[in-house]
Amino acid sequence: MTDIRRTILWVIFGFSLVMLWDQWQVFNGKPATFFPSPPKQSATAPKGAASAVPTPAPAGPSAVPATASAVVPGAVPGASPAASRERITVKTDMMEVVFDPEGATIVHTDYPKLAGDKPGIPFVLLDQGPDRVYVAQSGLIGGDFPTHKTVMAAVPGERTLRDGQNDLSIRFESPVQGGVKLAKTYRFKRGAYDVEVKHEVINAGSAPVSPQLYLQLVRDGNKLPGESSFYSTFTGPAVYTHEKKFQKVEFSDIEKGKADFEKASGDGYVAMVQHYFASAWLLPDGLKRDLFMRKVDNNLYAAGMITSLPAIAPGAAQTVDARFFAGPQEEKTLEKIYPGLDLVKDYGWLTILAKPLYWLLSKLHDFIRNWGWSIMALVLIIKIAFYWLQAKGYESMAKMKAINPKVMALRERYKDNPQQMQQEMMRIYREEKVNPLGGCLPIFIQIPVFIALYWVLLSSVEMRGAPWIGWIHDLSQKDPYFILPVVMTLSTLLQTALNPVPPDPMQAKMMWFMPLIFSVMFFFFPAGLVLYWITNNILSIAQQWLINTRMGVPPEFNLPKFR
Helix, strand or coil, X not given: CHHHHHHHHHHHHHHHHHHHHHHHHHHCCCCCCCCCCCXXXXXXXXXXXXXXXXXXXXXXXXXXXXXXXXXXXXXXXXXXXXXXXXXXXXXXXXXXXXXXXXXXXXXXEXXXXXXXXXXXXXXXXXXXXXXXXXXXXEEEECCCCCCCCCECEECCCCCECCCCCCEEEEEEECCCECCEEEEEEEEXXXXXXXXXXXXXXXXXXXXXXXXXXXXXXXXXXCCCCCCCCCCCCCCEEEEEECCCEEEECCHHHHHHCCCCCCCEECCCEEEEEECCEEEEEECCCCCCEEEEEEEEECCEEEEEEEEECCCECCCCEEEEEEEEEEEECCHHHHHHHCCCHHHHCCCHHHHHHHHHHHHHHHHHHHHHCCHHHHHHHHHHHHHHHCHHHHHHHHHHHHHHHHHHHHHHHHHHHCCCCHHHHHHHXXXXXXXXXXXXXXXXXXXXXXXXXXXXXHHHHHHCHHHCCCCCCCCCCCCCCCCCCCHHHHHHHHHHHHHHHHCCCCCCHHHHHHHHHHHHHHHHHHCCCCHHHHHHHHHHHHHHHHHHHHHHHHCCCCCCCCCCCCC
């Protein structure tokens, strides 16, 4: 009976790992490996059609002009000769934004306060060059109107946010095209990553017009530079609506016509998400919009919104206010910009646990002022919260350790009579009031909390560039000298040595092999994650040692026997 229980326990453990991997796949925008949900039938055009997502409006995403492929600055293939012009840079205290007068498109954003991949170079999010395309565009469809391919003139004015200034605006105006003139005004604010974008549509013709405004983000489907093969995060487009909440879409699903997301709404946003950073177009709530995602060129993908404007009489104008965000996934900042924008920092299926953990971690940091020590303090608080539950588990393990010599003797005595051996072992468990599974249940209950904390540390941009002590200058990067992973491996092995030896020799070997196998991954994990795991191991060892001593079971190290 005991062997059966152990087998069941290992099956549960293995199944838990399978479920964890399955949900990890879902978190990263991939279809579930073992329990996929059937794709919903979406109104997508057949392969080869111009539109990936037709809409009931007079002009859908297919009417949005195709985007130029990767280019060198100042040379836009397919554009007018005037497109080889000087780009315009706007500088604020938080970022530098580069506009291409062709469509007044945002083609580059960098952040002087955020370190890039190379020392002394700011981090770059949006960019347009030979190897990378990531831009923000807008324009009009529904006629021969100005689009993001129309060359627009910048109104002369200040381009740098000076000390004492709280905001800065830049205005672009298109020539009259199809009887319509489009003016875009970008308003930057001090201390902000979001930009107010006013689209003013002026009817300069002699007949009423009813154009549609589109806002889209276009980027290539390449992997991020330096992306780890041992842990992955989602990169791609996403949609948020109050009804369906946050919906991620893989680039591969767009290409295959299997993109599943809400196609129309009166609220929400469209975003491009990557590790630590995101961009998004937002329209005011209550304004109807059609949402689309499509492949626009070789390895280029677009995600955006289309909203219809009411009929504009000759000589009249219609204004649509929008907002554009491009910056780090700072949860507090995102929450202030728009309810639900903080979900671009995606914790997956454990959001309900992860958000309170992040809140507590940020509060600890406000007091401690060091993210490394804050991580250790948070793990300590969690261990205290689960002390009683984990103590029950360790007490059960201590009892198992105390009767382990009797169990081993029984296995040796009745090795030729398995049935009798099981009966005798069950008798000992009843007499000693020991539950063989008692040490495992508390651990399983805590697993979701620590997985949620794992995603908090992996997803939080605050870890990026945050030092701890000595040689750890960036908690989001792996330990350069692998000191923390070695300590983590040793602490895991020490914890294993303190556990009772399973009677089954195969299980005893697995107890040693599994920590070693999982430890290999931690050599490539961010230092912040490894630090959290070390803290958890050391506190668990201390608690286990304390409980064993209190119960009169002297702590001893059960070294592996692989013969």
